Amino acid sequence: MKYTPWFIRGIVILLIIIVALTSCNKEENEAKITIGEVTRSVFYAPEYVAAAQGFFAEEGLEVDIQTTAGGDKTMAALLAGSVDIALVGAETSIYVYQQGAEDPVINFAQLTQTDGTFLFARNAQENFDWEQLKQSVFLGQRKGGMPQMAGEFVLNKHGIDPSRDLELIQNVDFANIASAFASGTGDYVQLFEPQASIFEQEGRGKVVASFGTESGHLPYTVFMTKQSYLNENKDLVQKFTNALHKAQLWVDSHTAEEIAEVIKPFFKDIDPAILTSSVSRYKEQGTYATDPIIDEQEWNNLLDVMSAAGELKQKVELNTIVDLTFAEQATP
Incomplete structure (x- = not known):
């Protein structure tokens, strides 16, 4: 039987230990x-x-x-x-x-x-007032979703009933809301950043209010x-x-x-x-x-x-x- 020097056996054992620890x-x-x-x-x-x-x-x-x-x-x-x-x-x-x-x-x-959304107006007036939303077309979010609920909460706080005072559109999928507004749907929309700033840069309107500020923590x-x-x-x-x-x-x-x-x-x-x-x-x-x-x-x-x-x-x-x-x- 061929003899393996002790130091070689030691190196092999050490390598096995190192591989095991490395794997762990x-x-x-x-x-x-x-x-x-x-x-x-x-x-x-x-x-x-x-x-x-x-x-x-x-x-x-x-x-x-x-x-x-x-x-x-x-x-x-x-x-x-x-x-x-x-x-x-x-x-x-x-x-x-x-x-x-x-x-x-x-x-x-x-x-x-x-809330992370901002109220974006297509044709923003110089001095914004929430009353301006009445009789407008509002491109809303999914029913039961947080953006829509927080939005309605804020609108009600300002005396606006979304079901009666607005034409509320809620049949647009979340991922397509920005493109729907860009194509001409709605007078107002809730937008997250950076989409709101992008639309401002493109001249599609401006941010007039923050739902985050209005709805609290x-x-x-x-x-x-x-x-x-x-x-x-x-x-x-x-x-x-x-x-x-x-x-x-x-x-x-x-x-x-x-x-x-x-x-x-x-x-x-x-x-x-x-x-x-x-x-x-x-x-x-x-x-x-x-x-x-x-x-x-x-x-x-x-x-x-x-x-x-x-x-x-x-x-x-x-x-x-x-x-x-x-x-x-x-x-x-």
């Missing part, structure tokens, strides 16, 4: 999470900052961001398991709960704390997942929330120009000046949450908005489908 580290470093975001918008700047600044990577996460246009489609993707985490309005989790889901959807981290866009995924992946969800909070603090402490530069790869076709002005609008009105915690006052405001829209069957207490554990641990 590789598995840890490749923990992957797929996010389904309801739309691609500057409204979600902290999400893109978390990816671009390496905050997800610092937590050992590989995050794949997929855009699933519309709250209904995003929730369907989450329930079907094609995405792990959804970034969508908190109202969608309430709808799932109201349907008696066996595996409810749990909100665990807030991204935005105001609420958990407008939240990261959520199924209870089963949460139970099985607590460590991953905690790491995800930690990374998000790092991004929130970064966004809060940097200028609109700096934020726009970081998120530019996610908006390659957008003029950098438009990107900056869009971020600035959201920062100025306090849209971006500075921590991932959903507080009770915000939650109750959401319930009021849903109730006014006739979409709330019964009051859903905060702790029923909100798990604050991860957000609180991320913000000691």
